[in-house]
Amino acid sequence: GGLGIGLTIVKQLVDLHGGQIAVSSDGVGHGSEFRVTLPLLRGTAGEEQSAPIVPEEGADTGEPLRVLLVDDNGDAVSALAFLLGLAGHTVEIAADGPAALAAAEAFLPDVVLLDIGLPGMDGFEVARQLRSNKSLQQARLIAVTGYGDRSSRAKAAAAGIDLFLTKPVRVQELLQVIIRIGGRLTAPPLRHHRAYGSVPRRFEKVKCSRVDPNAEGQGRRNNC
DSSP: OOOSOHHHHHHHHHHHTTOEEEEEOSSTTSOOEEEEEOOSSOOOOOSOOOOOSSOOTTOOOOSOOEEEEEOSOHHHHHHHHHHHHHTTOEEEEESSHHHHHHHHHHHOOSEEEEESOOSSSOHHHHHHHHHTOGGGTTOEEEEEESOOSHHHHHHHHHHTOSEEEESOOOHHHHHHHHHHHHTTTTSSOGGGOGGGGOOOGGGTTSOEEEEETTSTTSOEEEEO
16 A cells, blocks of 8 residues: 655765665565665766655746545655645645545645555545535545556546556656646536646656546546
8 A cells, every 4th residue: 555655765865965765675475675865065966856745936836736645555655645734735634534534625626646556445435425515516536556467457537536646656756747737627527638648758658547437437537
């Protein structure tokens, strides 16, 4: 389970500090060792730097949104919530399906970032119940999963999910997707919005699918 962004966050934070991260393992069942090296003295950053994981001052961060993060990986979701907060968004966190439904009822989110592999009630069932709530009809549902197969996309379509992201997802790209999807809150739901098929180049590296519930019940994939 999880949103699949923990190591990405660590890597980009280490890069921002001019450090390095390395990993080694003796094989299956022996665990992994991660080594982080950070400079003690402030130096001059090299020309090659990773893109910042938070928007620079003056950057377009879109309208402030209410974002509900649903994930049982506490550390990763807390880090993402922090970054979304820095971008001006209001964030609530839920660790499982029942908590997500209760939070959504009270919080009325604009965007729900939903891990499919939740314990107990999975993300598909959470999405179905969110869609059955009339007060949440305009919420944008973004599913994050390690499985991008046809069956999973069909389930996402049937559950009313707007956007289907396949792990791993880079944090900066995820933030930009949330900004983009939130910018269409006054438009029809994304799965019926033709204009959404045109995406700037900065989104091309994100492995995602816009699900179409009208495609003969198969959840037709539209590249986004």
